[in-house]
Amino acid sequence: MIARPEAPEPRAPSATGAWRQTGLAALLLAGALTAMPAAATQLLPHNLTKLIATSDLIVSGTVKNVSDGMDNGVPYTEVTLSVAASAKKKLAPRSEFKFRQFGMLKPRKMANGKFFLGQAPEGFAKWRKDEQVIAFMYRPAAKTGLRTTVGLEQGKFTTVGGRTANADFNRNLFKDVTVSAGLLNATETAMLKKPAGDVDAVALMSLVNRAVAGQWIEKGVMR
Template sequence: MQFGKSFSRISLLASLTAAALLSVSAHAMKLKNQNLEDLVTEADSILIGQVVSVTDGFQNNAPYTEVTIRVGSDAKGKVKDDSEYKFRQFGLIKPRSMGNGKVYLGVTPEGFAKWNEGEQVVAFMYKKAEITGFQTTTGMAQGKFIVSNDKATNAFNNHGLFEGMDTSNLSAEEQNMITNPGSMSAATFVGLVGKLVEESK
């Protein structure tokens, strides 16, 4: 009798996890384009810093990737400078052997930001989910920019980043960045983000 109850609980948890995976994957496939103003408005914090660790595991049987960012600054001023910001995003880094001949395939869904230790980032962090506490970037992969050689680029090569925005009051450097979004200056980009944060207050 006890075995039957335990089996039912395991089946229920497996069903819930599978449903969550399908729901999240469907959401990722319907990724809505968000411009820079959208990213700034919807972000709870905008972290500029370095990824110092990326691990994964399970929380209440739900798979997660845990990311730690050494924060240089937060454009919204909510996270302290020179602090570590840790969050958990849904999905494992890669499939995991469960030690019983089975492999768990619940990896980070397509469309979510991918994280690597050592990379410099500008991360537009969406608020944490109320029930799980899981968190991802605003606009998913659209809201995570890797900074390299003074260039800032998201997973979509910044495609659509300035679409629908009023750019008439931008400086010459900012206009150039919008004209050539795939190779935009990280310093100019961060400066514009700061201006948009001020305007959104």
């Protein structure tokens, strides 16, 4: 569970304060992720309708770079994507989309020989260079600019050989999802019947784009 009450952003840590800063960074998480609904922090199941409805941006592409660091005492992982397609907010194909997620990639050794343990909390999406992904992104937090995927690891899909799945292998992705008759093609209809397992990445992104462009959720034809 991630604490929800906001905590003030601490100053950049000194080497002697590395251990104390680890605790402060954990408290800061609530403030860093003010855009995240409480349900997401508990890793409650997010189906496709909820992923789309809650997203600020949906983007597919290739991870070009992953790095980490500290900004005003806040540990972060910075991810750079080469954009293939996007929804909700249009990004130019082959452009770069860069964002920072709370927590570093691994413990960092400080000048005094101690380690700063400000890694990303369990359940956050993990990113690797050169992987192909589809990411349902929360809006950036107002204070820090940090953002992460909707439903945490549930909102990040990794594509291999044209097939894509999230960390839960798409369990619950289509659970209770309904779309009005006549809007889905045969491939999409079959996809929504799967209880789990990877799906065709192009078909998934096509369905997402059509749902967003047609305002299916807003109009109540996708629930």
